[in-house]
Amino acid sequence: xxxxxxxxxxxxxxxxxxxxxxxxxxxxxxxxxxxxxxxxxxxxxxxxxxxxxxxxxxxxxxxxxxxxxxxxxxxxxxxxxxxxxxxxxxxxxxxxxxxxxxxxxxxxxxxxxxxxxxxxxxxxxxxxxxxxxxxxxxxxxxxxxxxxxxxxxxxxxxxxxxxxxxxxxxxxxxxxxxxxxxxxxxxxxxxxxxxxxxxxxxxxxxxxxxxxxxxxxxxxxxxxxxxxxxxxxxxxxxxxxxxxxxxxxxxxxxxxxxxxxxxxxxxxxxxxxxxxxxxxxxxxxxxxxxxxxxxxxxxxxxxxxxxxxxxxxxxxxxxxxxxxxxxxxxxxxxxxxxxxxxxxxxxxxxxxxxxxxxxxxxxxxxxxxxxxxxxxxxxxxxxxxxxxxxxxxxxxxxxxxxxxxxxxxxxxxxxxxxxxxxxxxxxxxxxxxxxxxxxxxxxxxxxxxxxxxxxxxxxxxxxxxxxxxxxxxxxxxxxxxxxxxxxxxxxxxxxxx
Amino acid sequence: xxxxxxxxxxxxxxxxxxxxxxxxxxxxxxxxxxxxxxxxxxxxxxxxxxxxxxxxxxxxxxxxxxxxxxxxxxxxxxxxxxxxxxxxxxxxxxxxxxxxxxxxxxxxxxxxxxxxxxxxxxxx
Numbered sequence: 001x002x003x004x005x006x007x008x009x010x011x012x013x014x015x016x017x018x019x020x021x022x023x024x025x026x027x028x029x030x031x032x033x034x035x036x037x038x039x040x041x042x043x044x045x046x047x048x049x050x051x052x053x054x055x056x057x058x059x060x061x062x063x064x065x066x067x068x069x070x071x072x073x074x075x076x077x078x079x080x081x082x083x084x085x086x087x088x089x090x091x092x093x094x095x096x097x098x099x100x101x102x103x104x105x106x107x108x109x110x111x112x113x114x115x116x117x118x119x120x121x122x123x124x125x126x127x128x129x130x131x132x133x134x135x136x137x138x139x140x141x142x143x144x145x146x147x148x149x150x151x152x153x154x155x156x157x158x159x160x161x162x163x164x165x166x167x168x169x170x171x172x173x174x175x176x177x178x179x180x181x182x183x184x185x186x187x188x189x190x191x192x193x194x195x196x197x198x199x200x201x202x203x204x205x206x207x208x209x210x211x212x213x214x215x216x217x218x219x220x221x222x223x224x225x226x227x228x229x230x231x232x233x234x235x236x237x238x239x240x241x242x243x244x245x246x247x248x249x250x251x252x253x254x255x256x257x258x259x260x261x262x263x264x265x266x267x268x269x270x271x272x273x274x275x276x277x278x279x280x281x282x283x284x285x286x287x288x289x290x291x292x293x294x295x296x297x298x299x300x301x302x303x304x305x306x307x308x309x310x311x312x313x314x315x316x317x318x319x320x321x322x323x324x325x326x327x328x329x330x331x332x333x334x335x336x337x338x339x340x341x342x343x344x345x346x347x348x349x350x351x352x353x354x355x356x357x358x359x360x361x362x363x364x365x366x367x368x369x370x371x372x373x374x375x376x377x378x379x380x381x382x383x384x385x386x387x388x389x390x391x392x393x394x395x396x397x398x399x400x401x402x403x404x405x406x407x408x409x410x411x412x413x414x415x416x417x418x419x420x421x422x423x424x425x426x427x428x429x430x431x432x433x434x435x436x437x438x439x440x441x442x443x444x445x446x447x448x449x450x451x452x453x454x455x456x457x458x459x460x461x462x463x464x465x466x467x468x469x470x471x472x473x474x475x476x477x478x479x480x481x482x483x484x485x486x487x488x489x490x491x492x493x494x495x496x497x
Numbered sequence: 498x499x500x501x502x503x504x505x506x507x508x509x510x511x512x513x514x515x516x517x518x519x520x521x522x523x524x525x526x527x528x529x530x531x532x533x534x535x536x537x538x539x540x541x542x543x544x545x546x547x548x549x550x551x552x553x554x555x556x557x558x559x560x561x562x563x564x565x566x567x568x569x570x571x572x573x574x575x576x577x578x579x580x581x582x583x584x585x586x587x588x589x590x591x592x593x594x595x596x597x598x599x600x601x602x603x604x605x606x607x608x609x610x611x612x613x614x615x616x617x618x619x620x621x
Contacts, residue, residue, distance in 0.1 A: 151587045174598040181534040185541040
């Protein structure tokens with residue numbers, strides 16, 4: 001059922017467009033959004049692996065009925081091998097990542113329709129559009145198609161910030177879109193340079209041209225394209241110098257929105273990172289640059305988290321720091337390292353979503369995210385506090401939870417690659433992450449409740465608790481049986497080496 | 498002196514990109530910043546269109562009296578033009594969103610100064 005590959009993108013877009021039209025029809029919006037959101041994670045599980053050719057345009061070499069009637073001017077060249085239309089590729093790694101993305105989208109939408117009294121069709125539209133865009137970024141083998149969805153994802157993210165109604169959200173949204181309008185055209189310029197030198201926007205064809213000597217692989221044009229595409233990658237993922245704006249974006253979204261936004265960043269980072277590795281990994285400094293940027297993200301993200309007083313900002317910076325681990329795995333460039341990096345991406349997306357929704361319950365009960373004004377939340381709801389604590393343990397890499405396995409794999413990969421220093425840095429920063437989380441947890445949950453703190457007497461919706469329990473179960477399952485994820489990711493990682 | 502039109506177009510595209518980046522980074526007025534970003538996007542679009550230019554080329558439409566060989570030898574490369582069309586649509590959408598945000602922020606702050614509007618946020 002290869003048609004389902006396209007449905008992974010088309011269904012959320014169609015649903016988003018329809019939901020956008022429903023004003024003041026709260027019940028209909030809730031039912032439709034829930035049905036679409038629950039279908040989304042199922043599609044990647046039942047779709048078969050392979051390629052989807054939009055318009056049915058397979059390469060001429062695979063379509064002899066058309067190919068044999070063409071003049072030798074075409075058939076005698078490499079044009080015969082190239083893909084004339086947009087191609088989506090779907091394999092076990094994409095299956096896992098899109099499943100996790102859609103699972104987070106489902107729980108973000110499930111939580112939002114229960115926490116928000118009057119759910120907006122526009123908000124659901126933005127969430128579905130973002131999910132569709134990032135799914136397309138993961139699937140697309142066409143670099144221009146990736147750019148289109150990169151821009152749509154950025155617009156959806158801006159919309160989610162604007163829809164939050166949080167103080168100063170418009171300012172953050174404007175900052176983010178202004179930066180996006182520098183990064184987007186520069187990414188497009190990088191794509192244009194690749195198009196100019198190879199005549200293609202299909203990634204497989206670009207690689208074919210480079211590897212078969214159709215273009216000079218060390219041409220300065222290719223180097224410039226690498227730089228420009230890397231700049232777009234940094235923006236999409238929130239790596240330095242975009243780490244500050246990215247954490248601000250998370251803090252200006254509602255908790256369920258932030259849970260989804262960080263998943264967008266993680267999977268965009270992975271998708272574009274994979275493309276950079278696929279096209280440019282033969283350039284020795286490309287991997288070194290990825291490692292350098294990742295280290296910077298880890299150090300800046302985690303150290304900046306320490307000094308924050310807003311728990312959403314703390315989580316935002318910790319999430320950026322965790323992105324560095326993913327980048328390190330990709331930058332190591334070995335099959336084991338890349339598998340570890342991809343596994344870390346899957347884990348981070350789940351854990352950070354878990355933390356945003358978990359800490360979101362504090363915001364729901366107190367209407368504040370300022371840690372200086374908070375305290376004593378453990379005595380109000382100890383079970384929720386325990387769930388949040390476990391989410392923090394997962395992020396820090398405490399066994400037997402999932403990030404322990406991926407971080408252990410990353411450390412092993414760095415030692416195998418002859419870079420044990422990276423392993424040491426990862427261990428040190430994991431300890432700092434743990435300390436930062438525990439400091440925030442103590443301030444919000446364990447210290448005595450400040451007298452002026454007003455706790456609203458509203459019950460936490462069951463959907464929020466269910467979401468957290470499911471995230472915890474996923475963390476435990478992937479922690480105990482990491483091969484569920486790593487088996488799916490190994491083939492992709494091996495193909496990148 | 499005959500100046501190569503493709504070279505001139507590349508030069509214009511490069512100028513637009515540089516001016517756009519300068520305006521976006523160094524001008525304080527938000528509208529001017531947005532105009533700079535529009536310059537940047539237009540510069541990139543012009544760059545792509547220029548890449549698709551073929552001296553003496555024909556429009557990429559296969560006419561009834563044309564052989565496939567003639568068409569393949571003379572037609573311009575259509576892909577850059579198709580990409581630019583999409584890029585223009587995306588650019589228009591993001592421009593509209595940016596201007597919408599600036600309208601709201603101008604009403605709130607009574608100013609179009611980026612340092613005042615975007616700088617205030619951090620101090621609050």
